[in-house]
Amino acid sequence: MPNYTVLGKGKAVVATGGMVVEGEWSKESNTEPFALHTADGVEITLAPGNTWVELVPAQTGSYAVGAAEN
Numbered sequence: 001m002p003n004y005t006v007l008g009k010g011k012a013v014v015a016t017g018g019m020v021v022e023g024e025w026s027k028e029s030n031t032e033p034f035a036l037h038t039a040d041g042v043e044i045t046l047a048p049g050n051t052w053v054e055l056v057p058a059q060t061g062s063y064a065v066g067a068a069e070n
Contacts (some may be wrong), residue, residue, distance in 0.1 A: 004055050012036055013065060017047040020065050 036044035
């Protein structure tokens with residue numbers, strides 16, 4: 001099972017409420033929740049319901065947002 005460090009900050013792509021927003025995540029300590037902000041510093045809020053987090057490996061991972069084309 002992989003180990004991940006989730007303290008600090010990094011790039012975020014947030015899909016919520018029918019929209020996709022790019023920004024940054026940050027987490028200052030193990031006892032603090034994640035914070036999500038746009039490049040302008042505006043807080044990204046999540047729609048009510050379940051939240052899923054995908055961790056993409058740095059330098060070796062990739063992702064795509066949107067419907068797959070046939």
